[in-house]
Structure formats: structure tokens, C-alpha cells
Amino acid sequence: MTITKELWILLKYKFLMWSNIPKRRRKRSIPSWLYVLIVLAVIVSFGLPTYFLMLKMIASYVQISLGGIDLASLFLEISLLGILGLIVLIDTPAVTLNVFMSDDVGFLLTLPLSQSAIFYSKMIETLVEGTFPALLFIPLLLAYGNVVGMAWYTFIFVFIMYAFYVLFCAGISGLLSLVISKFASKSGMRRFMMLSSMATMILAYFMMNIISMPSFSSQNMQSALNAYVSKVNFFLWPSTWFLSSIRGNLLGMFALIGIASGTFALSYYIASKNVLSGFSNVISAARKKRGKEKYRTHGIFGALMVKEFRAFRREPSIMFFLVYPVIFPLFIILTSSHRKPETLLMGELTGIFMASMYIILAMASLVSIDVRVGWILKTMPVKETKPLWAKAFVVTGSFIVVIASVFLTFSVFFGGFLSTVLVVLLSIPIFLLLSFFGVYAVTKWPNPSGGTKRSLSTTGSLISMPMGFIGAACVGAQSFYFLSNGKVWHFSLLISTLLFMILPFAIEFALMIFVKRMISRIDWSEPFENRVS
Amino acid sequence: MSKIVVAERLRKNFGNVEAVKSVSFHVNSGEIYGFLGPNGAGKTTTLRILTGVLKPTDGKVEVYGMDVFKNPIDVKSIIGVVPDEPKLYENLTGREFLEFVGSVFSMKRVEMNQRVLELSEAFGVNFLSKFIGDYSHGMRQKLMLISVLMRRPKVLFLDEPTVGLDAKSAKILKLLLRKYVDEGVAVFMTTHVLEIAEKMCDRIGIINEGELIAEGTLEELRSYSGRESLEDIFLKLTGGDEIKEIVDSL
Structure with missing residues (x-):
């Protein structure tokens, strides 16, 4: 069986489990047309005001230029870096928990499924739940595109590139969770969970440091701003690749697509190396105690x-x-x-x-x-x-x-x-x-x-x-x-x-x-x- | 008889604790191999290593000549595993779960329907339309058995398979296993129920504190230990001989 088919089966039944929850609770499930209508209403009621707010803001920002870049683009980059931090922060612990601590992994491992398929299915499950902050960005992208006068077909390209950007963020989460999994075992779970929190915290702190505004008490405001712009609009950031790509820069496009695919390929490679068989269900590695155990009673x-x-x-x-x-x-x-x-x-x-x-x-x-x-x-x-x-x-x-x-x-x-x-x-x-x-x-x-x-x-x-x-x-x-x-x-x-x-x-x-x-x-x-x- | 499952010098450490200490054995085709041991002796850990769920610290496992960790997919396509506490998907119905397993093993729909029907009747299963979350332990065990037996695996790994089953289902399982074994299937089974091991198993391995301390047919174990019943043999080998003194001192 190909990995695509394995993934398809795993995700199909996961979806079935989600959709079965109301049935199991003996609650009448909402008709699908009503469900779509509710989702659309929620999206429109949130998306439209945000879009108009963003439109107004971006229109004013686009006229201001800082260190060779307009403020609207800088704002876009800052927001993209924020999204990266947010997704990584939310998804990394969630993926590690879902992949390595799920009760069903033990059962899935006894089936003739590749470990990459199990890993990816678990990762996709988590990402579907945890990558929703990425949707918040859509009104901003639409507003930015409208202000800079993009053609309708360019929007399709922008969203494809944005999908790659989100994939990059998710890929980083996947890689981080795989690295953390090297320490994973239920016996050392607390240590492992702390490691996961620490890793994401360090990354998020790093991100926040990049996007935090410079001190305005600075003597030389211009040089402080320029330094800030060069920190955000930096050629190594995926947000800069995204911005370059939607402006028609091929190098930016290839960098984003290549590195997003690369992170996934790398996580695929690591996941295929039997990484899931390493996890243990042993409750604790108890130390052997010498002599008689002393018991203490409490009230x-x-x-x-x-x-x-x-x-x-x-x-x-x-x-x-x-x-x-x-x-x-x-x-x-x-x-x-x-x-x-x-x-x-x-x-x-x-x-x-x-x-x-x-x-x-x-x-x-x-x-x-x-x-x-x-x-x-x-x-x-x-x-x-x-x-x-x-x-x-x-x-x-x-x-x-x-x-x-x-x-x-x-x-x-x-x-x-x-x-x-x-x-x-x-x-x-x-x-x-x-x-x-x-x-x-x-x-x-x-x-x-x-x-x-x-x-x-x-x-x-x-x-x-x-x-x-x-x-x-x-x-x-x-x-x-x-x-x-x-x-x-x-x-x-x-x-x-x-x-x-x-x-x-x-x-x-x-x-x-x-x-x-x-x-x-x-x-x-x-x-x-x-x-x- | 050919060697179907071969475990060589298996070792598994959890931190400083050596759960399995250089265990070697094999399971032949057409044979039920019973794996006995006290609680925490390393039975389930060994079973998890044999089925590719847990990597050993050292050693090798082969099923049909294939390394379990080098050819995991090929091996898992021909084995069936029934864990002692099946953790199943609570929000799937039994039928949906069987469909899921059938899909993973690329079973033909007609064949699957036929097999599920036969096995459901045999085990008295009439709850497949209910959600697994509402099943009792015995119901889960039966569902797990059906999901494994419906695809006729060549090798079966069973962890305490009769626990939770009613008497009739347990008897059917025993007879069914014997029938499959007669057809050439290899069965590796852990159990606490010594009577089952005595009646069902062709060869028995006894593990204690991670070490395989005895192995052979019941006759071989009898002559080795000088005891008649498997219970006495087991207690002698695993250090349970002092039971009477313990009871007296309590």
C-alpha cells in the first residue's frame, strides 16, 4: 500500500470518529447544509469587519516607507513571523502529545502501516485542530492584495504561497516534535513535556524579540528604525521569502517552496526510521530500594x-x-x-x-x-x-x-x-x-x-x-x-x-x-x- | 516444522532497569508457544518487541525469515496481534472499526463480510453497530479477536486472550486456535491461566525477572523440574515454592 493510501485510510477514519461524537452522545447531528451555513456565517461575521479594518490600515501604511520598504509590507512580515511563532508554539507540544502519547499508536504499530503514515496522520490531525490561527491571516492578505492592486489571478498565487508558508510552520513543528521525541517515554514524560515547552518558549521568545518595536527613547530614531527594519526584513526569514515571492521574486518563491518541502521531507525521513517504535509505555523506571520499604500514613x-x-x-x-x-x-x-x-x-x-x-x-x-x-x-x-x-x-x-x-x-x-x-x-x-x-x-x-x-x-x-x-x-x-x-x-x-x-x-x-x-x-x-x- | 518466529538475544532496558535480559526462543509453524511468567516478568514487553511495537535495546526478531524492524510492513501484513487491554477508538462503532482494519489490510469486501459474519456468530457478537466507547472489556476483546481472525494471519500474537471472555467464547477461541495451528499457523501466547497453557500449548517458555528460565514441552518441563502439574513447575521455577509458609505467616 502506498503512503498516500495509508494516510487516506487513517484520516478517513479519524474524521469518522470526529463526526460520530454527536451520534454517540445521542444528539441529533446538524444537517450538513446548516453546518456549512453556520461556518460561513462565522467566517463572514469575523472576516468582513477584519478585512475592512485591515484595508483602512494597510492603505495608510502603504504610503509610509521605512528603510526601503513600505510599512504595509513590514506589517505583513511582522504578522507572518507572529503566525510562525503562534503555530509553532501551539502545534509543537500538541503534535508531540498526539503522536507519541496517543493510546492508539500502540495498536496502529501492529498494523502493516508505515511509521511515516502514522506520524503524518497524527500530525495532520493535530494541525487541523491547531493551525486555525493561520486562517486569521486571510483578511490581512486580501486587504494587502487589494491595496497594492493585485490582479485576481495573483491572489491564487498568493494563497498558494501562503499555504506553503503554513506548511513551513507546520513542518518546523513536526521536526521539533521529532527531535523532542528522542527523549520521549512515558516514564520521563514530565521531563519531556518540559523540554517541549522550553523549546517552543525559546523559539517564541526569539520571534517576539524580532518583532518587538525598538525603544523610542533611542537617541537616533532613524538608525533604530533602520536596524529594526533590517531585523524583520531579513533574507533568512520565511516571511521575507513570502513577501518576495508575492512580489514576483523567483528566488523567494523557490526558497519558500523548497524549504517548506524540505522540512516535510526531512520529517518524513526521520519518521520513516522507526522513530515510533522507540516510545515506551513503561510507567516508571523504579529504582531498586535496599532494605525494607517504609510506609507513611496520613490522615x-x-x-x-x-x-x-x-x-x-x-x-x-x-x-x-x-x-x-x-x-x-x-x-x-x-x-x-x-x-x-x-x-x-x-x-x-x-x-x-x-x-x-x-x-x-x-x-x-x-x-x-x-x-x-x-x-x-x-x-x-x-x-x-x-x-x-x-x-x-x-x-x-x-x-x-x-x-x-x-x-x-x-x-x-x-x-x-x-x-x-x-x-x-x-x-x-x-x-x-x-x-x-x-x-x-x-x-x-x-x-x-x-x-x-x-x-x-x-x-x-x-x-x-x-x-x-x-x-x-x-x-x-x-x-x-x-x-x-x-x-x-x-x-x-x-x-x-x-x-x-x-x-x-x-x-x-x-x-x-x-x-x-x-x-x-x-x-x-x-x-x-x-x-x- | 519450520521456525516461524525467531527471537535472538533480546534485551530491553528502560533506563537502568533491564526488563528483558538476553531472551532467545523460537516458535514453529503449527505450534502454540505459551509464554508464562509472574507479573512484571517481561512477557508483554517481549510480545511488544516481537510485534515491532517496541525496539529492543539489543537482539533480533525474525518472522518468516524477515527482520521485524527492517521489514516492518511485510511482517505486520502476516501477523495478528491481540493485546491484553485493547485500547480501541471509542468514537467508532465496532463495524466501522472492522472496516478500518479491513481497509488497512486491503481485504476484499465480500471476504470480509463473510468472515465477520462467521466470527460474530461464533463469538456471539451482536453489538457491532454500537460505539466502542460503550463496550465492556469482554466486548472489546471479542471485537479485537474478530478484527485479527477475520484476516487469517499466518502468525498470531496473543496477550492474555481469554481474559474477559465468557466460557463459551473462550472455548471457541481455544478450538479455533487449535484448528488454525493444525493448518500451519504459529501462535505466540502469553497467559496467566496455567490450565490454558497446560491444555493448549505445544511448548512453553517461562520468563522470570526478564530471563527465560525454562523452555520445552510440558513433558520436558516435568522432567526438568521433577514436578507433575504445570502450576507446581511454574511455582518452583519462579520462586513461588514458599507459598505455604507465606500463607501461614499471614
């Missing part, structure tokens, strides 16, 4: 805390949730040209925003682990709420410790130690509440495919996101209130107190009542309403 709550902490520590997807709220804000802080307490505060609040959402997901994952082995806890003399409190403390505590330690360390260089402490303290009650919301969310909207990697269904994730944001907004509002001594911006003291102090507390209180009521209604004998077993 019931202590035992639950220890168990939850171990589950938290050993589940790589949950560890990811913990790492991201620190990684992204660090980009903001490190790429900023100003080392001020305000920069650190913005970074910390961004971290709180992300953590608020991930806390819900982490808690949902921990609960789903217990539900799946439900009989263990059900047969123990433990009240139903006790494990939930243990989970909430572990999740909240872990996020608080990580955020506090990172931002307090940075406060040594940026200043703003007290504001950092204040934000952390204000986050604790919200984090606790959101973790309990995670319990409600996973019982209300469990992922029908099960698993701890994605324990919430799409609806659950979509509802949890704004809930997290509302919680984080409360922390942000309260922080601003305290840090500005009760007078936020131009608001009067009364309005400030109402909006930034009383309202957030009222929301927290309402959330507490809601979550308490909802959790008390959960039937723990059958907690997943959607019958996931």
Missing part, C-alpha cells in the same frame, strides 16, 4: 491531598496548564523595552487571566480521573466533598505558588513587590471558586471521548473560558482599586468603590452560592450526565 484529608498532588504532578496535560500562565506573561515582560512595575503588573494580570481558565480545566481533569476509577473512592469511608476540597487546595495552591514565585522573583528587577503580593492574595479566593466551578463543569459537560487530556466537552470549554475571565476580571478590578487607593482612573471614589470593589465581591459571592448549590446537586453515583463511562 484522611492528608492522604487525599497527597494523592491529588501526585495526580496533578504526574498528569502532563495538567502540568501544561500550570506552565502556560507563566510562559505567556513572561514574553510580555521580557520583550518589553521598559522595566517598570507596571509592566510586571500587566504580565502578572495576564498570567492570572490565563490561570483562571486553566484552573477550571485542571480541576476538571482531576475530577475526571476520580470518576473514571470511581469505585475506589466510592468504596472508601470518605465524604464526597472531602476529595473535592483536597483537589481545590492542590490546584489553587499549585497555581498560586508558581505565579507567586515567578512574579515575585521578577519584582526584584522590575520593582512592585507589594503590588505583586496583593494580586496573588486577591487571586486565592477566586482560584478556589473557579476550581469548584471546574467540578460543576466536568460533571455537566464531560468530554464524550473521555480522558484527562481534554476532560471538558466543547460546550464546557466555551463556557469555562468566560467564567475564568470573569473571575480574573474581578481580581484585576480589585487590584486596580487597591493600587490606586480607591480612585481608579477618572472615576469618583463612590463609583470606583462600586465598580472595582463591591461589584467584584458581589460577583464572587454570587459565584460561590451558584457553585455550592450546583455541586450539592451532583449525583456522585453517576456524576457524568452525558453517560461517559
